[in-house]
Amino acid sequence: MNADMQGWGTWLALSAACVGTYICRAAGVKLSGHINQDSEVFRWLSAVTYAMVAALTVRMILMPLGLLATVPLGLRVLICALSLGVMVSHPQRRLVPALLTGTLLMLTYGVMRTSP
Amino acid sequence: MTLNRFANRREAFWRGIHDALGAPVLVLFAGMIGFGAMGRTHGFDAWITGLTSLLMFALPGQVVMLEMLISGSSWLAIGFAVTLTSTRFVTMVVTLFPQLHRRDRNPFLYVWVHVLAMTAWAVSMREFPKMAPKHRLAYFMGLALPCWLISPIGTVLGYFVAGWVPSAVTLGLVFINPLFFLLTFTDVKPWINRIAIGLGCLFGPIFYVLDPDSSLLLTGLVAGTLAYLADRRWLRPRPTEVQT
Numbered sequence: 001m002n003a004d005m006q007g008w009g010t011w012l013a014l015s016a017a018c019v020g021t022y023i024c025r026a027a028g029v030k031l032s033g034h035i036n037q038d039s040e041v042f043r044w045l046s047a048v049t050y051a052m053v054a055a056l057t058v059r060m061i062l063m064p065l066g067l068l069a070t071v072p073l074g075l076r077v078l079i080c081a082l083s084l085g086v087m088v089s090h091p092q093r094r095l096v097p098a099l100l101t102g103t104l105l106m107l108t109y110g111v112m113r114t115s116p
Numbered sequence: 117m118t119l120n121r122f123a124n125r126r127e128a129f130w131r132g133i134h135d136a137l138g139a140p141v142l143v144l145f146a147g148m149i150g151f152g153a154m155g156r157t158h159g160f161d162a163w164i165t166g167l168t169s170l171l172m173f174a175l176p177g178q179v180v181m182l183e184m185l186i187s188g189s190s191w192l193a194i195g196f197a198v199t200l201t202s203t204r205f206v207t208m209v210v211t212l213f214p215q216l217h218r219r220d221r222n223p224f225l226y227v228w229v230h231v232l233a234m235t236a237w238a239v240s241m242r243e244f245p246k247m248a249p250k251h252r253l254a255y256f257m258g259l260a261l262p263c264w265l266i267s268p269i270g271t272v273l274g275y276f277v278a279g280w281v282p283s284a285v286t287l288g289l290v291f292i293n294p295l296f297f298l299l300t301f302t303d304v305k306p307w308i309n310r311i312a313i314g315l316g317c318l319f320g321p322i323f324y325v326l327d328p329d330s331s332l333l334l335t336g337l338v339a340g341t342l343a344y345l346a347d348r349r350w351l352r353p354r355p356t357e358v359q360t
Contacts, residue, residue, distance in 0.1 A: 009191055010164055016195025017181045018171040024202040025229040028209025033221065035214050042211065043347075047312035048340030049207035050304065053234060053297065054313040055320025055335035056176055056204070060294035062321055065183055066154060067283070067290050079291075080298055087299050095139050095299060102295040103146075103288045110284025 071109065079105045121247045128251035132258020135243070140235045143296040144263050145270040147175055150290040152274025153281075154179070158186055162275050169271040173233055173264055175293060177201045203333050208237045212256075217249040228257065236260040238300045308347035315339035 035042055060068075061076055068076070083102035086094055122128040148169055155165030160182070168178050177198040184194045209229055213221065236259050244252050278286070301313050316339040323331035323338075 007161075010161070010185060012191035013181060013185055013189075013194040014164055014168060014171075016191050017168075017177060017198035020195050020199030021172050021174050021177055021202040021205070022230065024199060024205040025209060025232065026226055028206045029213060029225045029229050031206065032210045032213040032225075035210055042214065043308060044340065044344040045207045046211045046306075047308050047343040047347075048336045049204060049211055050309045050312040051316030051319075051339035051343065052204045052207070052332050052336030053238075054301065054316030055323070055332055055339070057294055057297040057301075058317045058320045059324055059331075060176075061298065063324060064290075064294075065179060067287055068294075071287070080295065083295055083299065084302065087302050093303060098299050099139065099143070099292065099295060103292055106291040107284050107288035110282070110287040114282065114284060 071106070075109060079109075122251045122255075125251060125254035128247065128254040129258040132255040132260075133262060134258075135239060136236075136259045136262045139296070140239060140259070141262055141266050143292055144233070144235055145266050146289045147293040148267045148270030149274030149277070150286065150293070151175060151178055151182075152271035152276075153278035153286055153289070154182060154274075155271070156275045156278040158182060160185070162272065165275050166268045166272045170268040172198075173230065173267055174198075174202055174205070175233075200330060201332055204234075204336070205232065207336070208232065208234070212237055212240055212244075215244045215249065216252050216256075219250070220253040228253070228260075231257070231260040231264040233260070233263060234297065236263055238297075238303075242303060307351050308343055311346055312340050312343035315342055 035045075061080060062073065064076075079102050082105065083098045086101045087098035122131060151169065152165055155162075155168075168181065172178055172181075180201050181194055181198050184197060189197075209232060212232070213225060213229075216225075236256065239259055240252075240256050243255065247255060274289075304310055304313060316335055319335045319339045320331065323334045327334075
C-alpha cells in the first residue's frame, strides 16, 4: 500500500477522533449551564453515566481487545473477585493493596505462562 | 463533613494534586504505558501514539481508534465510532460542573474541560460534597492536570519500552485500567447509582454483542433510565419527592 496515503489517513482519523472527543466535552459544558444538580434530570443523567462506565468496565474485563484476551475468562473474573475482596475487606477501602493484588496476580500468571 | 475544609483555593489545588499523586496518576500512567506499547507493537508512529494521549485523552476512544486503524476503517467511520465512545463525557461534565461555584462557571470551562477523564471524574464526584463550592474548581484542576500531563509521557515511555519488557509485565499493566474502574464502584454510595452500575454490568455485554459501536450509549440510556425509575418508584422517601 502507498505509505504516504496510509499516513494521511491516519492523521485524518486522529484529527476526527480528537475533534469528536472534544465536541463531547464541550457539549457537556454547554448543557451543564442549564442543569441544576438537585434536579430530576441530574439524577437521571448521573445514573446513565454510571451505567455507561460500568458497561465499559465489564466489556474491558469480559471482552477485552489485544493482550488481555489471551488470558482465560475464568481467570480474569477470579482475579477481579479476589481484588474486590481485598478492597472491601476494610471499611476505609484498600484501593492500592487491591490494585496491587490484581496486577501482581496477572503478572504471576504471565510469568508462569511463559516459563515452561 | 465540614465545608471549611480548605482555607483558600490554593490549599484546595494542592490537596487535589496530593490526591492525584496516588492511585489516579499511577493508574493512568500504567494505562498509558500499555497504550504506548500497543501503538508500538501495531507499527504506529511515535508522534501519532503520543499525540493521541495529549489531544484525545480518553483511553477507551484511543484503543478504539488504534483497533479500527489496524482493521482499515475509513477516517470518517473512525471519527464517528470514537465520538460515540466519548459520549460519556457529556454526562460526566453535566453531572460534575453544576457542582462548581457560580463564579467559576464561565467560558474558561471550555478549556478546563479538556483535562477531565474518568479517573478525575470518579474522585471529584466522591470529594466535591465534602468541600465548599468555591474550592471545587481549584481542587479539580489540581487533580486533573497531573493526570493529563502524565499521559503523553507514559504513552511515549510505553512506546519505547515495548519490546524489551517481558510480556508478563505488559499483561499486568493493561489489566490496571479495568480493575481500577471496577474497584471504584465499591465507593459509590447512592442506591440509584449502585443499581445503574449493576444494570450496566448486565446489559453492557448483551448490547455489545448486538452492536459494538452504539452499545455504550444504549446501555447507559436503558440501564440508567431503569435505575432512575426504580429509585423514584420504590427507594426515594416520599416527602422529598413533593419538595422537588
